[in-house]
Amino acid sequence: xxxxxxxxxxxxxxxxxxxxxxxxxxxxxxxxxxxxxxxxxxxxxxxxxxxxxxxxxxxxxxxxxxxxxxxxxxxxxxxxxxxxxxxxxxxxxxxxxxxxxxxxxxxxxxxxxxxxxxxxxxxxxxxxxxxxxxxxxxxxxxxxxxxxxxxxxxxxxxx
Amino acid sequence: xxxxxxxxxxxxxxxxxxxxxxxxxxxxxxxxxxxxxxxxxxxxxxxxxxxxxxxxxxxxxxxxxxxxxxxxxxxxxxxxxxxxxxxxxxxxxxxxxxxxxxxxxxxxxxxxxxxxxxxxxxxxxxxxxxxxxxxxxxxxxxxxxxxxxxxxxxxxxxxxxxxxxxxxxxx
Numbered sequence: 001x002x003x004x005x006x007x008x009x010x011x012x013x014x015x016x017x018x019x020x021x022x023x024x025x026x027x028x029x030x031x032x033x034x035x036x037x038x039x040x041x042x043x044x045x046x047x048x049x050x051x052x053x054x055x056x057x058x059x060x061x062x063x064x065x066x067x068x069x070x071x072x073x074x075x076x077x078x079x080x081x082x083x084x085x086x087x088x089x090x091x092x093x094x095x096x097x098x099x100x101x102x103x104x105x106x107x108x109x110x111x112x113x114x115x116x117x118x119x120x121x122x123x124x125x126x127x128x129x130x131x132x133x134x135x136x137x138x139x140x141x142x143x144x145x146x147x148x149x150x151x152x153x154x155x156x157x158x159x
Numbered sequence: 160x161x162x163x164x165x166x167x168x169x170x171x172x173x174x175x176x177x178x179x180x181x182x183x184x185x186x187x188x189x190x191x192x193x194x195x196x197x198x199x200x201x202x203x204x205x206x207x208x209x210x211x212x213x214x215x216x217x218x219x220x221x222x223x224x225x226x227x228x229x230x231x232x233x234x235x236x237x238x239x240x241x242x243x244x245x246x247x248x249x250x251x252x253x254x255x256x257x258x259x260x261x262x263x264x265x266x267x268x269x270x271x272x273x274x275x276x277x278x279x280x281x282x283x284x285x286x287x288x289x290x291x292x293x294x295x296x297x298x299x300x301x302x303x304x305x306x307x308x309x310x311x312x313x314x315x316x317x318x319x320x321x322x323x324x325x326x327x328x329x330x
Contacts, residue, residue: 004282007236011275018247018268022254091244098236101282102289105229109288116295123302130309137313141320 003101010094017090021083028076215277223274236278243271 001009033040178188198207215222223242224235250264 002286004279004286008276008279011272011279014243015268015272022250026254087244087247091240094240095237098233098240101233103232103282103285106285106288109285109292112292113288113295116292116299120295120299120302123299123306127302127306127309130306130313134309134313137316141316144320 003097007094007097007101010090010097014087014090014094017083017087021080021087024079024083028072028079030072030076212277212280212283215274220273220277221270222277223271224278230278230281232278232282236275239271239275239278243268243275246271 180187196208198205200206223239224230246264246268250261250268253260253264
């Protein structure tokens with residue numbers, strides 16, 4: 001892909017990363033502690049278990065809810081780091097692409113185009129001359145060949 | 160059912176009748192219409208044949224980089240990139256402290272992104288000229304190669320003819 005399209009893609013990528021970052025953080029953010037009067041929500045609550053066979057109050061919390069909070073805490077801490085690293089990487093790549101832009105002035109380009117056109121004209125004329133000379137020579141050679149074959153046919157006597 | 164739907168559409172334009180004798184006399188048919196220039200209407204909207212990038216003010220967007228005949232694209236793009244990163248950080252701060260005021264920051268970010276895209280689009284004519292230069296150079300290269308080839312072949316042919324004359328003379 002040419003460099004300008006790559007730059008445009010990179011701008012879109014940066015925008016996409018920013019939007020995803022904020023969306024993910026807002027979606028996965030844990031609730032905020034409003035006041036010290038209210039207790040922290042219990043980590044092991046299992047609201048879908050109305051089973052009366054559980055005599056004592058959950059002596060063995062099933063492993064899933066206890067793994068979830070610590071896992072979530074890890075994710076919530078790691079995600080912003082990973083996402084912000086990706087954002088910074090994308091910005092650096094954009095800077096690298098901008099530095100690699102082969103820019104030159106408009107007048108310089110127009111001048112070069114005029115030079116190239118003149119050179120193209122000159123070499124086009126040369127090519128045409130050569131082609132015409134070669135065509136002429138080819139006709140001459142064909143004439144010669146026809147004469148030679150005619151002579152061969154005339155000289156060759158039937159046995 | 161087929162005749163009902165067929166009758167509801169208008170017939171195709173009758174221009175085909177003008178070309179009935181085209182195979183015998185190509186000049187009896189009208190020539191193709193000349194290409195359209197300037198602006199033309201199409202399905203109710205007006206389009207123009209001139210390809211020019213509308214400036215940002217025409218699209219109602221504030222231009223953040225300085226105006227002028229010669230814009231230093233690299234410098235402006237890099238400074239817009241830095242601005243973008245700063246604005247993203249600002250948005251993160253605002254969401255933490257005053258979440259209800261996100262709208263202005265989001266608008267700023269989108270403004271910066273539009274400016275960046277406009278700068279990149281205005282680089283396209285430069286790219287077109289560079290492509291033209293590249294095409295001209297490769298065409299000159301090919302023509303030079305062709306001239307060399309023809310010269311070489313002509314010399315070979317001359318040499319062969321001289322040799323064959325020598326052989327015929329010596330016999």
